[in-house]
Amino acid sequence: xxxxxxxxxxxxxxxxxxxxxxxxxxxxxxxxxxxxxxxxxxxxxxxxxxxxxxxxxxxxxxxxxxxxxxxxxxxxxxxxxxxxxxxxxxxxxxxxxxxxxxxxxxxxxxxxxxxxxxxxxxxxxxxxxxxxxxxxxxxxxxxxxxxxxxxxxxxxxxxxxxxxxxxxxxxxxxxxxxxxxxxxxxxxxxxxxxxxxxxxxxxxxxxxxxxxxxxxxxxxxxxxxxxxxxxxxxxxxxxxxxxxxxxxxxxxxxxxxxxxxxxxxxxxxxxxxxxxxxxxxxxxxxxxxxxxxxxxxxxxxxxxxxxxxxxxxxxxxxxxxxxxxxxxxxxxxxxxxxxxxxxxxxxxxxxxxxxxxxxxxxxxxxxxxxxxxxxxxxxxxxxxxxxxxxxxxxxxxxxxxxxxxxxxxxxxxxxxxxxxxxxxxxxxxxxxxxxxxxxxxxxxxxxxxxx
Ligand code: S3P
Numbered sequence: 001x002x003x004x005x006x007x008x009x010x011x012x013x014x015x016x017x018x019x020x021x022x023x024x025x026x027x028x029x030x031x032x033x034x035x036x037x038x039x040x041x042x043x044x045x046x047x048x049x050x051x052x053x054x055x056x057x058x059x060x061x062x063x064x065x066x067x068x069x070x071x072x073x074x075x076x077x078x079x080x081x082x083x084x085x086x087x088x089x090x091x092x093x094x095x096x097x098x099x100x101x102x103x104x105x106x107x108x109x110x111x112x113x114x115x116x117x118x119x120x121x122x123x124x125x126x127x128x129x130x131x132x133x134x135x136x137x138x139x140x141x142x143x144x145x146x147x148x149x150x151x152x153x154x155x156x157x158x159x160x161x162x163x164x165x166x167x168x169x170x171x172x173x174x175x176x177x178x179x180x181x182x183x184x185x186x187x188x189x190x191x192x193x194x195x196x197x198x199x200x201x202x203x204x205x206x207x208x209x210x211x212x213x214x215x216x217x218x219x220x221x222x223x224x225x226x227x228x229x230x231x232x233x234x235x236x237x238x239x240x241x242x243x244x245x246x247x248x249x250x251x252x253x254x255x256x257x258x259x260x261x262x263x264x265x266x267x268x269x270x271x272x273x274x275x276x277x278x279x280x281x282x283x284x285x286x287x288x289x290x291x292x293x294x295x296x297x298x299x300x301x302x303x304x305x306x307x308x309x310x311x312x313x314x315x316x317x318x319x320x321x322x323x324x325x326x327x328x329x330x331x332x333x334x335x336x337x338x339x340x341x342x343x344x345x346x347x348x349x350x351x352x353x354x355x356x357x358x359x360x361x362x363x364x365x366x367x368x369x370x371x372x373x374x375x376x377x378x379x380x381x382x383x384x385x386x387x388x389x390x391x392x393x394x395x396x397x398x399x400x401x402x403x404x405x406x407x408x409x410x411x412x413x414x415x416x417x418x419x420x421x422x423x424x425x426x427x428x429x430x431x432x433x434x435x436x437x438x439x440x441x442x443x444x445x446x447x448x449x450x451x
């Protein structure tokens with residue numbers, strides 16, 4: 001895909017449903033009593049992998065495409081016919097989480113409570129990602145879970161059964177690990193207390209309590225965030241609407257700020273404070289960003305966002321700010337290259353174990369485009385070129401054109417596409433199919449904004 005520099009971006013986008021929330025709605029719906037109706041479900045490859053796994057576990061799930069009736073409407077409604085906590089059946093084949101870390105890690109928590117054996121695997125990228133982080137707590141809870149590899153990677157074999165509540169201090173701030181342990185906690189004999197080094201996204205906690213689970217947040221003595229889940233409740237199917245994904249909105253936030261003479265409105269974006277790091281960074285960098293029409297969608301806050309072309313300044317990003325923007329660091333790095341002054345990113349070692357080693361890939365690609373950037377163990381320092389350069393298409397003097405290999409990583413493909421909008425020459429992204437992981441219509445939505 002060849003991305004040409006743009007003169008301006010104008011208009012509005014309704015970004016697709018939140019990926020994290022879509023996965024969780026399917027999983028909680030599956031283990032609830034009664035039906036769950038999900039509006040605004042993200043019909044992307046990752047979330048479809050969750051549906052596929054759940055169907056193989058005996059759950060009936062109907063996906064209704066809105067655009068069968070209205071070509072303008074690309075959203076989907078999903079009905080999950082809940083089986084209750086103990087109604088899943090042993091799958092005949094190995095489950096395939098494909099590219100989705102959320103599918104494998106959250107589902108493992110549920111499988112840990114089932115009285116049968118499941119094998120679960122994934123694609124080439126997912127097979128490289130660390131699973132020790134879930135093997136350890138689930139084993140402590142009494143689940144038999146093992147990897148067939150020396151590096152504790154996929155495939156996993158999980159034989160569930162009676163579990164014990166544990167107190168678990170995770171070394172990583174990971175919502176996938178937290179959610180895995182909380183879901184297993186539904187099946188334990190005693191309460192489970194999960195403590196994390198910094199607060200990761202809390203969609204599982206919010207949704208679990210909406211479905212009737214008994215849990216509460218509890219900070220530990222050192223001030224670390226934690227959650228206690230009490231077993232023994234029945235989950236009840238719900239009707240819910242998935243907010244737009246702020247991680248998908250992030251590309252248009254950046255595009256609107258960086259492209260000249262631009263204004264973009266993004267409708268219905270989830271702004272949960274465990275996800276809104278990108279908004280905080282944009283404000284710290286001096287970007288023009290307004291959140292209007294702030295409201296609640298179930299237990300999740302949403303807003304419409306308006307962004308305008310802005311001159312940005314460099315900033316420092318680290319510590320507890322990392323989890324609420326972990327998936328946005330590739331696009332933040334692109335913004336940083338266009339800012340005045342240096343941007344320092346630290347404490348982001350988790351980026352090395354995402355769909356690709358994102359730290360390495362960001363540094364290599366920015367360098368290839370002519371940006372001065374230094375990789376550190378857990379981050380990078382980006383020398384911003386400033387936007388003093390004339391704001392004329394093809395004359396910004398920030399990125400030169402070139403060819404970028406996104407390494408089958410959707411977030412790299414979209415982040416470097418945005419760089420292409422403000423580069424001096426076109427940027428070709430080799431193989432953009434990977435955007436289907438989280439945002440199948442990304443390029444159509446982008447094209448509609450191009451003046
Ligand atoms: C996710 C949590 C994050 C994030 C991923 C989705 C989730 O991963 O990067 O895209 O839905 O829980 P970690 O929990 O590993 O940080």
